Amino acid sequence: MDNSHLAGNDDYIEGEERFSQIPCSTLEPMDGTCHIILAQGEGALAVLDLAKKTSSDFWQKTHLAYVPDNIEPNRTSQLQDLNPRWFYEWPTLDAALPHVREIFANSKQGSRLYVTGTHSFIGIIFQQAHNAGIDPYEALAERRGPKTRRIQCVHCKGFMDNVATQPVTCSHCGVLLLVRGHYSRRLAAYQGVCINAEDTSEIPETKELFS
């Protein structure tokens, strides 16, 4: 297993475990019969950066899907100008998911996956890819937008999107959680564990760590 792609992971926080992190690096063109690119919000900029490195025939075998997610400015026309063979736009991740599953299911072995946007977006697309038989360890992801994390509370198993602080109170069961640098690709979430189990009267200072 090559973990070298984590070397350029700017979402890694010093002191955290390097080997279970959301797998982010920079999008680079790969060899393949077909390319599937999914961009959310500011991820559009990562796609435009990728386009500076691609050969001319790259876009002739590419599915490019854009999920603006109400993030301004809208980059639809800039992305369309790349002339991908197939271009799609869906307003949110929820709206995109059924179509994304369809694209994955109909793709040939050798299709390459590129995902860019927030951690939540990347994680959830990777879950879908995995279910379709695309090995996400061979895919590329680049975070654009805030560094907020998706968390699972280990106690009540509830998920929280866009967590920015350390610690954070579980919105489901109310336990004060330490966000561990331990990421599950299957759950598309970091692990949250009670931070003051030994003495619940001890309340550590809350810091804006993931933003």
Place this chain on the structure above:
Amino acid sequence: MKNIVGNKINAIVESITPVTESIKRFKFIPEDGGEMPVFAGGAHIVVEMPDGDIIRRNPYSLMGNIDDRSSYSISVLQVKEGRGGSNYMHNNVKEGDKLTISYPVNLFALGWKAHKHLLIAGGIGITPIISQAQTLMQRMLPFEMHYIARSEEKAAYLNELSQLYGKRFHFHVRNKNSRWSVDPLLLNQPVGTHVYACGPEKLMNNVVDTCTQAGWDKSTVHIERFLAPASGKPYTIELKESQKHITVRKNQSMLEAIEQAGVNPPYLCRGGACGQCETQVVSFSGTLSHHDHFLSDEEKASGKKIMPCVSRVEGDNPHIVLER
């Protein structure tokens, strides 16, 4: 507890069956009458052949019924110009003979996460593919099997496979008059497909190259390479740790010569693929003739490591000092 913990199996050659002009099937039963350890598609055993003053150890893929624990079967292609392992099996081994075989080792296992399994066999490479197909059938997993041979007559088990696997089975003749290509097959597989190839070097390189260019993840491309050790001129070895000086004969591998001297490096495939017998080179004269698929090009060029199962020393005054 023999089937759970153990090392080697004392076996009796129960039967020898001709399959084609140059292929024989050998069926082994355990000498003590018990059960053989469980194996699965892709596994091989190492057969020990006492040949004069040396012991040859050749790997052969297990075939036969994976649920029949009473015996193991292998198929051996006689390579007349080879170093002697297959000739020994064909000419010297008789029904009723006792042979020592290893526990099964699997370096060509199925990828259980695959959504579809594409099996490709060339010639005698059919043997591990047969047991893989059986495993897939038994677990009711989707697969497709392609068998390539020079002619129908040379294709071992053709009728049996065709009957067993029906539409899943495809036979292709590839010779001077008929160039069947594997490429279109590889370019049209659904996402989640794993490919398994065993056969001549050329076929396997073809599969690897096409898949790499087409963007297949390396984890989905499974190749079984059993290289026969190269033959060549005799040369000498110094084993530094064991303080021994030995000669490697013409039809002997470096590993076999080391074993003959009473030193036993670990091994699994004995075919330059698994990396188990990797040995540090202290110094050498002549040139290192690397034949393995394990060391990187840089490692080979460095002259610091060698895979004694398949590689040799050649050139002028060939001699090597090993950290063993």
Place this chain on the structure above:
Amino acid sequence: MYAVNLEPHTPVKKGSVFEFPFDVDEHYVSEMKDRALVLDEDPLRCQSLPHMEAAGWDTLELIMESKAAAYPEHFSLSKDGDKWRWINRPMGIDDTFIFGNTSTLPYGPMEYITRQAQGDFAVLDQRDGNLWMDAGIVTTQADWSLDFDIGMNFFEWHAPVPLAHELGIFKRALKFLLNVQHGKPARRLNWTMTINPRLDTSPENYHKWGKDRLTVTPENVGEKVYLRVELQTFWRLPRSNGLLFPIRCYLISMEELSSIPKWGCRLHRVLGSLPQELRDYKGLTSYIDDTVAWLSKFDQGQETSPGTFPD
């Protein structure tokens, strides 16, 4: 700081936990009842990803064959083709099923047999030069969550171990494990400490048991503080090419442990020299000083005999 203390899993001493491949002791029936209770409360403690069924049958076969051979008075297995009959006398089980056919068992094969086997079990898939924790049953764990870690590779599930940047150790251990062969199982020991004889120290319930750590006083160390030793074994599974990783946990109180003078002396030295990162990781920080002080009376600087067995 870490050692890859792996060795062949061969029988060592009659009557010891190393005598048989899978040790069955006097706590068998009660531990199995405990397991059933934990699973009733939290079914996610036992999971198997869909591609792990072959490995599940491997696990069932290995444990049944091993126990029937080691403890014929308690367990028996008879086979008529693929029709198997399994008798587990201590638990009052007598089942007949078709090997390979999950619908003939009340649970999946891995869950079925590990509800009858002491210790936790991780079932690892081997692919792409790595091991993947893709199935398991974990009800007596030292603060890790199968539900969270399932699907992770060797480096990912070890990530919370401190100083994981000492990566060489993990790479060496992985290389060793990838090459464990059928017929040649391996083992290693691991340890931590726990408060009260609680086997199930799960992260899921950490907010419930974590406070126990503050109940230790210099006076009650002997009965409150337990050494927790894990016997980890590694088995190549021949049908799936997976690796079975049983983690068998044994607890002993400081009082009982120190009744063997050699053990009291040794533990005093180990705890006293433990780096801070490991004190934190093992969760010992709040009570280790009291424990070291309590154990000091067994350590007069004497030499101890080699090995782990009592003199």
